[in-house]
Amino acid sequence: MKLTKTLLATTALTVAAGMVNADGHMSSEMTIVSWGGAYSASQKGAYHDPYAEANGVTIINDDSSAEAVAKLRAMSEAGNVTWDVVDVVAADAIRLCDEGLALEIDADTMLANAPDGTKASEDFGDLLVSDCFIPQIVYSTTFGYRTDLVGDTAPTTVCAVFDTEAYPGKRSLEKRPINNMEWALLCDGVAKDAVYDVLATEEGQQQALDKLATIKDDVIWWSAGADTPQLLADGEVIMGSTYNGRLFAAIEEQKLPVAMLWDAQVFDLDGWIIPAGLSEERQARALDYIMFATDTQRLADQAQYISYGPARKSSAPLVGKHKTLGIDMAPHMPTDPNNAKNTFLYNYEFWADYRDDIDAKFQAWLAK
């Protein structure tokens, strides 16, 4: 075992040495892990290409974000981390930070200040939900509905999902407790501020499941973000939850008769982490990239490609038009005041504690 480790270490060193840039302290190649599809394309346009061009760095894309936590843990146990920057959702970043797999970031020294000199920690504000996490976008999980299949009165509140009399037909929900439990309680008369207190109790969890049980026969459960747009397109469901960017693509790019129901959208964050234990050169390169890719202008640039809101306050005024469609992107942002009248912020601490417990109950309930 020792021999293999030494061998691996020497190989890693040689490889790392080969990648060191002419200036001698940053590697000239980096592997960036993200989600693939339109999302990776938006990052390529806004971050990777300009960065690679300015610095002469080769950027290798790896679409492994969905399994990033497990893979990083395996890599770290094998003592050979091959990723330099990894795009994960905030909940995964918290888990990685807890496991000691991600580098701790000091926002004020490692990230760029806003153009007006505001400190990064203030510019990101509450969105810095973990010591290791650099937020990039705000996305939301929300509902879209088929305008031609919901009858004369279009739904205006999230509780339409639970109202099978006014809106008969199937709906699609994600096959996990997160978000669904919150919506169920909201529509069962629990006040917004009290949702997580209620959900922390056995009775509250049962209450949420009981509410979901009222529509269980009318639900198609999804596990991939692309499912709901497909189900809406085929008329399999009349409304369904998914990420707002997917619905934007269905509405504006594919011109489907679908509309957004922004009510009680759940805000979530996606952003970067840098794996712990990188060699000095690679870590320096990763930090340099992060400094560039999360500054005010770059975050605003990403919104030209995809309808997710930049995580910096200072980026919001800079959001312009869609690169190919030429439409104004601001009204499609989940953070736009018109869309964000009634929002819900994913409670990371709560779900880090309760996820396993509630997930077991939820899956047992599903299988009933």
Place this chain on the structure above:
Amino acid sequence: MSDSTANGLVLAADGTPLKRSLSRAMRRQKIRAFMLVAPLLIFVLLTFIYPIGVMLSRSVQNDIVPETLPETVRVLGAWDASSGELPDEAVYAAFMRDMSVAIEAKRHTRLGSRLNYEKTGFSSMFRQSGRKMKKLDPVTDAPFKNKLIKIHKGWGDVETWKTLQTYSGLYTSGYFLNAVDARMTPEGMAWQPEDKQILLKLFGRTLVMSLIITGSCILLGYPIAWLLANVSPRNANLLLILVLLPFWTSLLVRTSAWKVMLQQNGVINEVLVWIGLVPDGDRLILINNEFGTIVAMTHILLPFMILPMYSVMQTIPPVYLRAAKSMGATNWTAFWRVYFPQSIPGIGAGSILVFILSIGYYITPEIVGGTKGVFISNRIAYHISSSLNWGLAAALGTILLIVVLALYWAYDRIVGIDNVKLG
């Protein structure tokens, strides 16, 4: 060639006893054979057996607790959990010392995630306490009992310490108990609350559905294999390509294609409504349930059944059937008494392949299974990649492996493993 000596030993030409000479020659042969196999053996050991062994051993490992909190675990051993009273200051002081080391090394949050699998709330308790305990000095700030309880009320909960005591060993049976819907409590083993019991049900469902899938593969595959073995070689090749074609298509594409076919506004339902067999308002639910899983998986695994059957049937001489008929057997008797018994080794091989493959499937059930068609592998995947509870995933995997081996053994006893042929 050899002579018998006075004491009756048979000698080889060079005078050594023939037995020894023979065994030496055999040994050399064995070593040569072994050397030839050695590269593969080492490869398999290093890349297959060893990693799997390491992974499976996680199902009992619990060293993170005694290694992160060595002193606490020792002192806590003397505490009587049934007294219903909190442990005394010695435990809190030991815990404080252990934690200040762990916080320094940023290991306390890992421990919190580990223990959160057993008791909800540990994750945030360790994370939040870590931030505040960092400011305390493990020597000068004593006593700690009240300070810690002030930092997080969880440290004033007897259940917290009970859980720590229960999971303080280097090894634990807790993961295996969790894997069969039970759990370890300070008082011994107990079943999970009813609303959390799901894994045994999924094990059962996985086995039953895999059997159904294997059965439908036999039913669908047998006639095709027979056809393949009995048409002219030119047509057989063409048919074989049709059988193999799906192999060259991505698994995800094939599974998604079934969605288009089977959904309520899908091809099959549209046709049935158009013909008038099914009323428009009452379309059949063909996907996101057991049926969808069985259909999609049968389709995907069918080639694994057809190929071994085909290669076995090819070796059955057609003259036997003609002979049987010439002696007065009906078509059915000739098939059932003469042909079918000879094709059984192919069915056996195909069934084992399909059954073992389907028992570990998770992508297809995840996509088309809905709520009633998911397998135990979906839970294993969840625990590997989402909850990071690798101990539980390893325990589930171990149980699955044992079940497969047991079924294999039963198959050997009932049918006989010699009676399996791949061609």
